[in-house]
Amino acid sequence: GESVGLHLPTLSVQEGDNSIINCAYSNSASDYFIWYKQESGKGPQFIIDIRSNMDKRQGQRVTVLLNKTVKHLSLQIAATQPGDSAVYFCAENLSIIFGKGTRLHILP
Amino acid sequence: NAGVMQNPRHLVRRRGQEARLRCSPMKGHSHVYWYRQLPEEGLKFMVYLQKENIIDESGMPKERFSAEFPKEGPSILRIQQVVRGDSAAYFCASSQRENGGYTFGSGTRLTVV
Numbered sequence: 001g002e003s004v005g006l007h008l009p010t011l012s013v014q015e016g017d018n019s020i021i022n023c024a025y026s027n028s029a030s031d032y033f034i035w036y037k038q039e040s041g042k043g044p045q046f047i048i049d050i051r052s053n054m055d056k057r058q059g060q061r062v063t064v065l066l067n068k069t070v071k072h073l074s075l076q077i078a079a080t081q082p083g084d085s086a087v088y089f090c091a092e093n094l095s096i097i098f099g100k101g102t103r104l105h106i107l108p
Numbered sequence: 109n110a111g112v113m114q115n116p117r118h119l120v121r122r123r124g125q126e127a128r129l130r131c132s133p134m135k136g137h138s139h140v141y142w143y144r145q146l147p148e149e150g151l152k153f154m155v156y157l158q159k160e161n162i163i164d165e166s167g168m169p170k171e172r173f174s175a176e177f178p179k180e181g182p183s184i185l186r187i188q189q190v191v192r193g194d195s196a197a198y199f200c201a202s203s204q205r206e207n208g209g210y211t212f213g214s215g216t217r218l219t220v221v
Contacts, residue, residue, distance in 0.1 A: 008148055008149065008150065032208075032209065034209050034210070036212070042214060042215075043112075043114075043199055043212040043213055043214040043215050044151070044199070044201075044212045045212070046209070046211070049209060087150075089150065089151075091209075091210060093208060093209065096141055096153055096156055096164065097153050098143075098150060098151050098153070099150060100149065100150030101150050101151075
């Protein structure tokens with residue numbers, strides 16, 4: 001997985017466009033994955049999860065894609081809004097170490 | 109069904125004092141994890157506890173830091189003789205079982221002056 005303790009990468013997206021945030025996970029035996037959203041000054045909040053028997057799961061405006069071959073997850077946010085500004089990170093059930101995440105910055 | 113409760117939300121301590129951070133997991137969750145976060149950085153794992161046991165403390169500094177999760181009551185992260193570098197947000201998460209999904213608290217923001 002990604003190392004923690006380093007500054008967050010930032011993704012800047014125009015309001016209304018779609019956002020794609022990527023994550024590499026570490027343990028090939030992990031079979032449950034969660035995306036979290038952390039707004040400034042708050043704790044991480046659950047957005048969407050996916051089990052390893054699926055490769056795609058859709059929620060309201062969000063879609064998670066899972067590629068087990070390359071141990072990769074992506075989070076797609078449709079029609080990005082100012083309220084989507086936050087840090088996003090993924091978690092896998094067989095690791096208690098999280099990646100540093102990605103800061104999503106919305107351009108007006 | 110309350111989520112993960114952390115208190116206090118904000119804690120100010122002078123250098124050399126002790127800081128005690130509390131975390132009550134979600135009802136039914138017996139696994140607790142503590143993370144530390146500096147501004148503009150990710151969550152850094154500190155310690156993983158189950159009731160009365162420390163499962164993994166590989167992320168804990170060797171000195172001044174300790175954690176417990178007693179049979180009754182919340183999990184406590186204790187920092188003795190705090191220094192300015194301990195200033196950070198400390199988040200607790202809980203899960204129902206090992207390797208399950210995590211629910212996070214709102215964090216405790218520690219400021220050492």
